[in-house]
Amino acid sequence: xxxxxxxxxxxxxxxxxxxxxxxxxxxxxxxxxxxxxxxxxxxxxxxxxxxxxxxxxxxxxxxxxxxxxxxxxxxxxxxxxxxxxxxxxxxxxxxxxxxxxxxxxxxxxxxxxxxxxxxxxxxxxxxxxxxxxxxxxxxxxxxxxxxxxxxxxxxxxxxxxxxxxxxxxxxxxxxxxxxxxxxxxxxxxxxxxxxxxxxxxxxxxxxxxxxxxxxxxxxxxxxxxxxxxxxxxxxxxxxxxxxxxxxxxxxxxxxxxxxxxxxxxxxxxxxxxxxxxxxxxx
Amino acid sequence: xxxxxxxxxxxxxxxxxxxxxxxxxxxxxxxxxxxxxxxxxxxxxxxxxxxxxxxxxxxxxxxxxxxxxxxxxxxxxxxxxxxxxxxxxxxxxxxxxxxxxxxxxxxxxxxxxxxxxxxxxxxxxxxxxxxxxxxxxxxxxxxxxxxxxxxxxxxxxxxxxxxxxxxxxxxxxxxxxxxxxxxxxxxxxxxxxxxxxxxxxxxxxxxxxxxxxxxxxxxxxxxxxxxxxxxxxxxxxxxxxxxxxxxxxxxxxxxxxxxxxxxxxxxxxxxxxxxxxxxxxxxxxxxxxxxxxxxxxxxxxxxxxxxxxxxxxxxxxxxxxxxxxxxx
Numbered sequence: 001x002x003x004x005x006x007x008x009x010x011x012x013x014x015x016x017x018x019x020x021x022x023x024x025x026x027x028x029x030x031x032x033x034x035x036x037x038x039x040x041x042x043x044x045x046x047x048x049x050x051x052x053x054x055x056x057x058x059x060x061x062x063x064x065x066x067x068x069x070x071x072x073x074x075x076x077x078x079x080x081x082x083x084x085x086x087x088x089x090x091x092x093x094x095x096x097x098x099x100x101x102x103x104x105x106x107x108x109x110x111x112x113x114x115x116x117x118x119x120x121x122x123x124x125x126x127x128x129x130x131x132x133x134x135x136x137x138x139x140x141x142x143x144x145x146x147x148x149x150x151x152x153x154x155x156x157x158x159x160x161x162x163x164x165x166x167x168x169x170x171x172x173x174x175x176x177x178x179x180x181x182x183x184x185x186x187x188x189x190x191x192x193x194x195x196x197x198x199x200x201x202x203x204x205x206x207x208x209x210x211x212x213x214x215x216x217x218x219x220x221x222x223x224x225x226x227x228x229x230x231x232x233x234x235x236x237x238x239x240x241x242x243x244x245x246x247x248x249x250x251x252x253x254x255x256x257x258x259x260x261x262x263x264x265x266x267x268x269x270x271x272x273x274x275x276x277x278x279x280x281x282x
Numbered sequence: 283x284x285x286x287x288x289x290x291x292x293x294x295x296x297x298x299x300x301x302x303x304x305x306x307x308x309x310x311x312x313x314x315x316x317x318x319x320x321x322x323x324x325x326x327x328x329x330x331x332x333x334x335x336x337x338x339x340x341x342x343x344x345x346x347x348x349x350x351x352x353x354x355x356x357x358x359x360x361x362x363x364x365x366x367x368x369x370x371x372x373x374x375x376x377x378x379x380x381x382x383x384x385x386x387x388x389x390x391x392x393x394x395x396x397x398x399x400x401x402x403x404x405x406x407x408x409x410x411x412x413x414x415x416x417x418x419x420x421x422x423x424x425x426x427x428x429x430x431x432x433x434x435x436x437x438x439x440x441x442x443x444x445x446x447x448x449x450x451x452x453x454x455x456x457x458x459x460x461x462x463x464x465x466x467x468x469x470x471x472x473x474x475x476x477x478x479x480x481x482x483x484x485x486x487x488x489x490x491x492x493x494x495x496x497x498x499x500x501x502x503x504x505x506x507x508x509x510x511x512x513x514x515x516x517x518x519x520x521x522x523x524x525x526x527x528x529x530x531x532x533x534x535x536x537x538x539x540x541x542x543x544x545x546x547x548x549x550x551x552x553x554x555x556x557x558x559x560x561x562x563x564x565x566x567x568x569x570x571x572x573x574x575x576x577x578x579x580x581x582x583x584x585x586x587x588x589x590x591x592x593x594x595x596x597x598x599x600x601x602x603x604x605x606x607x608x609x610x
Binding site for chain 2 (some may be wrong): 072107172174175176177178179180181182185190193194259268272
């Protein structure tokens with residue numbers, strides 16, 4: 001396990017998008033982790049006297065209309081994004097991968113049923129449906145996690161099925177069957193390790209999409225609820241003060257764009273690194 | 283009673299030309315410890331026969347007949363019972379050691395899988411068994427640790443790992459589907475010796491599938507010659523090799539290049555069997571070989587030949603078995 005990781009790193013360090021994207025993603029995760037121990041100011045502290053301050057030595061990125069420290073809110077917002085995207089991916093992998101593996105292993109009507117249901121879910125634009133789900137279940141970060149998670153399921157199911165189908169045709173699967181293994185065992189012991197790299201890459205992309213979706217839902221007021229800060233909500237609140245304090249919109253917007261770009265670059269680089277055929281420095 | 287009896291085995295596969303019978307009416311039996319060879323050119327149904335014995339044919343294929351393993355017809359068993367036979371009572375070695383091992387799993391884990399599956403051993407016993415197996419197939423654990431990945435081994439070493447996997451549970455029958463085709467000649471020899479040694483020492487029956495007559499001669503007691511899904515000649519290897527009766531068998535033997543003779547004066551051109559193997563959907567009504575056979579007559583084209591028993595251990599499916607003069 002450790003050796004594999006070291007090998008991925010060794011190849012990865014030659015790949016520019018892996019390094020650049022990885023650095024941004026790492027920064028993002030570290031900031032999110034930091035929020036558990038320290039933020040410059042508590043984000044719940046409302047101090048109307050010092051509202052809408054421009055960046056200064058006391059408040060590095062200034063304050064919002066309640067006088068809350070923007071930097072602290074960004075740091076804590078990162079944590080919120082990580083949690084929502086992470087759990088949503090967990091739902092996607094936890095349900096989607098078994099479904100995809102089952103579809104590829106069983107074929108026939110089970111495959112049809114799973115994949116047609118997948119198509120059905122795919123037919124709806126995911127953000128719109130996420131809005132619908134949170135509208136039904138009520139706004140809140142748990143419900144937004146569920147809504148985003150549900151739309152990760154068909155993505156992972158499809159990737160898992162497609163990749164497994166090509167693995168099922170390989171000769172070592174026939175060898176495994178000749179050793180007396182059932183379809184379930186083969187799926188877990190042979191198929192899954194072989195498609196893991198694709199799932200990991202897909203996970204990084206879905207992670208970025210999850211952050212975007214969370215920001216979108218929060219922007220509409222359906223995601224994270226106050227007083228927990230969220231980048232999407234910060235954007236929404238900044239809208240009112242666009243003319244007075246445009247920097248309020250720029251910081252969370254830049255944070256979202258920067259993080260999503262970093263994660264996408266990382267996923268891109270990781271795909272090249274994990275696939276020996278694509279392993280070349282860019 | 284024979285350990286494995288195959289009676290009237292027919293296999294129909296779905297092709298682009300609709301369902302086609304690729305194996306028709308194959309009969310053979312094998313006793314414990316016996317070594318049977320199946321020989322024939324590519325596409326004659328050797329590997330399909332092997333897969334049929336393991337019940338590993340694609341789900342849209344149809345298999346008729348009986349495959350009786352120790353009194354039990356494999357074709358009537360449900361899938362979980364078949365799984366308990368595969369790997370446990372019948373082991374199989376594949377042709378291509380490069381692709382028959384999972385590239386992302388360590389060899390130790392791959393060998394131990396069927397042990398964990400079929401034999402109820404403790405973790406420690408399993409590990410001991412894996413080391414014992416590695417030793418048996420000539421891979422010393424000190425030089426080849428169990429945490430190697432297949433890509434770190436050579437072709438011959440991988441085939442040894444495959445053999446270790448196939449014999450992990452001491453099966454009664456070992457099917458070797460062209461185990462040496464993908465290997466070079468020196469390694470071939472070692473692998474054949476290894477397979478023979480292992481089957482002899484544990485009393486395993488061996489079904490050796492090959493297109494290489496030399497391999498068959500070296501390893502088997504009995505042989506079945508197949509052509510287009512039919513058996514054309516069957517008997518003890520000595521009988522068939524010294525006194526071949528079917529024109530196809532004779533053609534196969536004449537087509538073996540003889541390196542020495544080409545240097546001698548009065549050398550002959552290398553013989554070949556004229557014509558081509560008829561395509562699945564274009565097979566004639568009578569004998570499938572009639573179109574390429576020099577001694578074919580009207581009846582050959584009309585009616586499929588039945589088995590003619592020449593001696594206790596030798597039968598041939600031909601209306602005009604070769605005589606001594608034909609072979610000159």
